[in-house]
Amino acid sequence: MLLKNKRIFVIEDDAANLAIACVFLRQQGATVYFERWGYETPTQLCSLLPIDVILLDLMFPNNVNGYDLFDAIRAHPDLSAIPIVAVTSADPDREMIKVRERGFNGFISKPISPIFPKYIAEILNGKAIWLGNSLDVPN
Amino acid sequence: MSDATLSAIERFTERFERITQIEDLPEVIRTYPGLEAVLSVSILNLVRHTTQYRVDLPIAWIDAARAPHPLTEHAAFQDQRLRDLWEIDGADPLLVGDIEHLVGISDRVLMFYRYQAIRAFALLPLVIDEQIIGFIHLTWQTVQSFQATDHRNLTLLARQVVWILQSLQLSAQLQARVERTEYLLLLTTILSYATSENEIVESVGTHLARYEVHQTILHYLDSDDHGNLTTITMSGIWESVMRVDRITRLFDPHPIPAFLQPYLIGRDPIIIPDTSATFGALPTSVTYAYGVNAPTIVILPLYTGRICQGALFLAWKAHYLPSQEARDVFAALTQIVAPVVASRRAYLVAERARLQSEARARELEMVSKVSAAASENLDLDHLLQTVVDLGKSGFNLYHAQIYLADQDGQTLHLAAAARDDSGRGDSAWTPVTLSLVEDRSLTARCGRERRGIIINDVTQNPDFQANPTFPAIRSEMAVPMILGQQLIGVISVQAREVERFTPNILLVLTALANEIAVSVQNARLYAEQLKVADELRNLDHLKSQFLANMSHELRTPLNAILNFTYFVASGVFGPVNEKQVDALSKVTESGRHLLGLINDVLDFSKIEAGMMQLFLEDFALDELLDGVLAATQSLHRSPQVELRAEIAPDLPIISADKRRLRQILLNLISNAIKFTEHGTITLVAQIADDHVRFAVHDTGKGIPPEEHEAIFEAFKQTPDGLMRGGTGLGLPISRRLAEAHGGHLWVESRVGHGASFYVTIPLSAKGRN
Structure with missing residues (x-):
């Protein structure tokens, strides 16, 4: 149980992707909260404290992006210390550099794999994870 | 004295x-x-x-x-x-x-x-x-x-x-x-203080009043050469006994009447008591110049030593026979006036030379300034404004404008203007467009005739359209800007003085106009390039956005496919039998393969678009190689093939894109596995100077020399490769990724002796596209 007693908040719009993440994380003992993106997200997060890590998709409908939400969370005094990881199917070549510059604690490219909880655990141990390709798929 | x-x-x-x-x-x-x-x-x-x-x-x-x-x-x-x-x-x-x-x-x-x-x-x-x-x-x-x-x-x-x-x-x-001695002395004294031609003529004229001289005209030799008196620099008309009513302008070209010139050969005063008897009726031009129909004239050549300085012409209104005393006074007068004229002439020559050289220097300075401004300025508006500003101040002009011709050559459009009081151009007081076909202004005419034109006195030009905002315009000049056969535009300048523009200035401005024409063209081309570049940038942005979207859109369903398959196969949703697991593993395999293909296509597109960016981080080479070797274990390979690794000890930390290095090495190893039936595949890693060198050796059938380069070209998969599937983009992408790190990827192989792929990567990659 890599994530026993860990409280994880997942911000994801796609129901299938959310389900997958939840399955992997709960299999490892984590408590998972999830929400679609919204302006009230920081407030909601405050009500759920303590939270060990936030998993944030970068691409949402209507040209909204995860960076704004990241900024809002980081700007909140009660939430600023929570590690945030980008979990996204956005192009890693484009986004990974931006994510690192912005101050995220890691980047995990979708599709994710069963090793996914291991990476989250590493992040919770303070390691930065930069994963442009979560699968080793040489052709 | x-x-x-x-x-x-x-x-x-x-x-x-x-x-x-x-x-x-x-x-x-x-x-x-x-x-x-x-x-x-x-x-x-x-x-x-x-x-x-x-x-x-x-x-x-x-x-x-x-x-x-x-x-x-x-x-x-x-x-x-x-x-x-x-x-x-x-x-x-x-x-x-x-x-x-x-x-x-x-x-x-x-x-x-x-x-x-x-x-x-x-x-x-x-x-x-x-x-x-x-x-x-x-x-x-x-x-x-x-x-x-x-x-x-x-x-x-x-x-x-x-x-x-x-x-x-x-x-x-x-x-x-x-x-007489007294007044000649006085005259000498007065003349010695004379600082202008007016004063010389006035002094002499005053002293000749007692001889009823109606006009005193002083002619200078125009130049230093001792030839004929061809032009004069000054002409004073003595209208009444005591005062000068009209002194014509200095440097006014006013030729001595040709018929008088033969009388200037000698040094002695020449008395022509009856001009009509000597010359017949005087031409109008002469009587105009002399103010009256002078019946009697006296010509007094002025000599210093052997040099003729000019001549004094005296004219009477009525027939006059000078007494001997008067003649002697005239003769004495020449001796007094000649040195004064000589020194005045010398001064004028020097002054004119000084003014000319100053004007020349100013012109040259202005030309070089304008050329420099024109050549270094690629912003058209700024360039033209600089040109008119510099031109106006350099030539001390009243007003200067540049008009540019439109593409069909029908119209001139005001592009820049400068005037001496308000300084900056303002379309409110200058016509913005001029028809090249029918407008009568000098600017339009210049553009139509494609030649520089000077109007030295606008009041004499019937086509001149007085502009109430420019009441002071007295002369103007326009020169075309021509490039090849094309009229680029017209430079138009105005001055407050009549006869401000000389052929010399016209030449200077024409040369300048052609230079500016080139600069205008350059600026236009540059603007066009900027526009194209801008469009390309937009296009690039669109392409990049498209690729990003594609990446997102293609990966998202794969996340579901791969992971739900895994969940089913691993029994998350209930028990599954062996056949089902086998089927699901084929789904997983296909999904992974599909993801690989998608990644290849996207990578290649990004490389082609010049948008490949490396994600540089510091990591241990050992860690990378461990991961690569672990991954290769899961690859399907012939049981007769042995995977080996020869990793040098104490490999350092490298600054590179970990994912991409892993991609290159896995690509090389998986290729080797694909093409090797039996034998060994060896991954070698060693440090050479400031870079790491990887090699993947196989014991396959080798690659013929003619394919050594072809295998790195996109869409040139060898028939053998085609048979084994894949996009054929792996090697081209790998090579470009190595190069993006500042490294190299190449093959060494002989048919029948296996193949060796080498990759070098600098330990501190700078990351470039």
Whole structure:
């Protein structure tokens, strides 16, 4: 149980992707909260404290992006210390550099794999994870 | 006072000594109105003891033709009678005691005496230098008996009168000489202070007023060469006796009438007493220049040493015969004026040279400034504004504009303008567009005719359209900007002065205009390039956005496919049998393969679009290689193939894109596995200088030399490769990824001896596209 007693908040719009993440994380003992993106997200997060890590998709409908939400969370005094990881199917070549510059604690490219909880655990141990390709798929 | 002036005065006085007393006498007598009375008293005193009768004293001057001229107001003496009397002749006194007994006297003379009741007379010649200048006529009403003593006394009387006259004459001469010397001295002094041609002419004219000179015109030789007087630099018109009414402008080209030029060959003053007799009717241009239809003119050449400096022209309104005295004054005048003119000319030549060189320097400076501004400026508006600003201040202009022609060559559009008071261009006061076809302005005409045009006096140009905002325009110039056959535009400039623009300035501006035309073209091309680049950037952005979206859209379903398959296969949703697991593993395998293909296509697209970016981080090479080797274990390979690794110990930390290095190595190893039936595949890693070198050796059948490069080209999969599936993009992508790190990827192989792929990566990659 890599994530026993860990409280994880997942911000994801796609129901299938959310389900997958939840399955992997709960299999490892984590408590998972999830929400679609919204302006009230920081407030909601405050009500759920303590939270060990936030998993944030970068691409949402209507040209909204995860960076704004990241900024809002980081700007909140009660939430600023929570590690945030980008979990996204956005192009890693484009986004990974931006994510690192912005101050995220890691980047995990979708599709994710069963090793996914291991990476989250590493992040919770303070390691930065930069994963442009979560699968080793040489052709 | 200069030596030249002193010698001029000396010469003048010498000349004065030679004036014949005879010619001068009438002036002397006229100067002393009481002379006759004085003489009468003297003579009466002398003759009282010899006669009791009234004495008449008619004094006459006899000219060279012996024509008598009455010198006094005495009217009784008629010319013809005197002539007749004079026929009696003789230098000695003629004493006639009784006219009734005079032999040979004409009846008319006899009648004359009888009429006046004269019975006796004495005619006493006045002789100077053996020349009779007149006589004293004494008459008696009674018969006289003249003795030898009377003869002697009367001769003495005549001599005494001559002495009186001579002393009077000398005194008058002396006084005149003093006067002339004084005023010539004054003139010399005044001239020495003259700082302009006006002052020279005014001084000379004032001093010539007493000779009724109507105009004084001073001609300068235009240049230093000693040739003909072809042009003048100054012309003063002496309208009235005491003041200059009109002085024509300095440097006004005002040629000396051609017919006068032959008279300027000599150094002596030339007197043309009757111009119409000498030249016929004077041309209008001449009478205009001289102000009147001058019947008499005097030309006074001005010489210093052997150099002709110019000439003074004097003109009279009416026929005038200068007296000897006047001529001498004219001659003296030339000696005084010539050095003044010489120094003034030298000054003017130097001044003009200075002004020219200054103007030239200003022009050159301006040209170089404009050229520099034009060549370094790629922003069209800024370029043109700089040009008009610099041009206006450099040429000291009133107003300057640049119009640009539109593409079809029908219209000129104002592009930039500068004026001297408000400085900046403002379309409110300048026409914004001009029709090249029909507009009558100089600008449009210049563009139409494609040549530089100067209008030196806009008031003389019927096409000139006065602009109320530019009341001061007096002259203008326009030059076309031409590039090849194309009219780029027109530079148009205006000045406050007439005749501001010389052919020289036109040449300078034309050269400049052509240079600006090139710059305008460059600026336009540059703007076009910027636009294209902008469009390309937009296109790139679109492409990049498209790729990003594609990446997202293609990966998202795969996340579901792969992971739900995994969940089912791993029993998350309930028990599954072996067949189901096998089927699900095929789904997973296909999904992973599909993801690989998608990644390849996206990578290749990004490389082609120049958008490949490396994600550089520091990591241990050991860690990378462990991961690669672990991953290769899961690859399907022939059981006869052995995977080996020869990793050098103590590999350092590298700064590179970990994911991409892993991609390269896995690609090389998986290729090797694909093409190797049996034998070994060896991964080698070692450090060489500042880079790490990987090698993947296989014992496959090798690659023929002609395919050594082809395998790195996209879409050139070998037939063998095609058979084994894949996109064929793996090697091209790997090579570009290595190169993006500043490294290399190459193959060494012989058919039948396996193949070796080498990759070098700098330990500190800078990351480039």
